[in-house]
């Protein structure tokens with residue numbers, strides 16, 4: 001496993017930072033979770049919506065007054081290079097982080113502190129089980145408000161909110177938490193957006209409900225419209241609407257599209273995975289592995305000239321950004 005760290009590609013074990021690093025003390029960093037999906041037939045890893053993830057990283061960084069010295073495109077190339085260096089031929093998770101690298105404590109002036117960026121990749125299978133319906137619990141922790149730490153920016157410090165909610169959910173016997181916002185409306189899971197299907201309509205909380213504007217959420221809205229002819233309504237959603245929904249599912253880079261069969265001990269409809277969820281999930285899994293030619297613009301190939309044998313044996317590299325040239 002490799003990292004791009006302090007302008008060099010290194011084995012992860014060699015990528016170390018000081019205990020004085022500002023981001024460690026104050027959570028002054030923003031990150032992305034990106035998946036590279038293995039296509040066995042082609043011997044290829046496709047990074048899903050790589051450019052969109054890097055653009056979201058740059059937007060999150062703006063909030064924190066972090067300057068990223070690479071363009072989104074260059075960040076995509078760095079991510080691909082990290083995967084090639086690790087010679088991954090499997091499903092992987094890529095973690096880009098932009099952070100306040102200044103080795104200084106007791107200084108809250110973000111605009112004056114030094115920044116850096118890192119990227120690393122590691123193998124990751126399922127985060128939640130997408131093959132069965134999971135049991136979710138409504139969290140006693142409220143989703144952090146836009147006026148406190150903006151949820152639409154993926155800021156490291158705010159993930160304490162997710163950790164509290166997820167931990168509480170799992171210790172209470174659920175598989176995932178559903179967080180309400182400050183007004184008591186449904187916001188999202190600890191690391192996923194949420195959708196319901198009611199009377200043939202897809203409904204998901206609106207951007208103003210303190211959600212992260214998920215890239216999987218956007219992909220599912222697009223697939224529902226283009227492939228199933230279903231529009232998605234983005235609006236405030238009440239907790240009780242979840243209990244009465246025909247179908248519920250979660251979306252996220254780590255969680256993919258995970259069906260929910262029970263919430264707070266109440267079965268969703270008959271407790272089985274619904275038709276719309278099944279159809280969207282099948283479409284989504286084909287798309288992310290580069291198996292649906294219509295959506296190849298969302299899939300960034302890591303290895304050059306993919307073929308089962310050549311990609312497996314040498315993983316030939318597409319030219320990467322020489323990050324060291326940019327300083």
Ligand SMILES: Cc1ncc(COP(=O)(O)O)c(C=O)c1O
Pocket residue numbers: 033162188189190191192193211212213214215216217251252253254
């Ligand atoms: C809090 C939160 N909501 C939603 C999502 C889903 O976003 P995406 O589909 O871009 O991974 C994530 C995962 O990144 C998340 O951490």
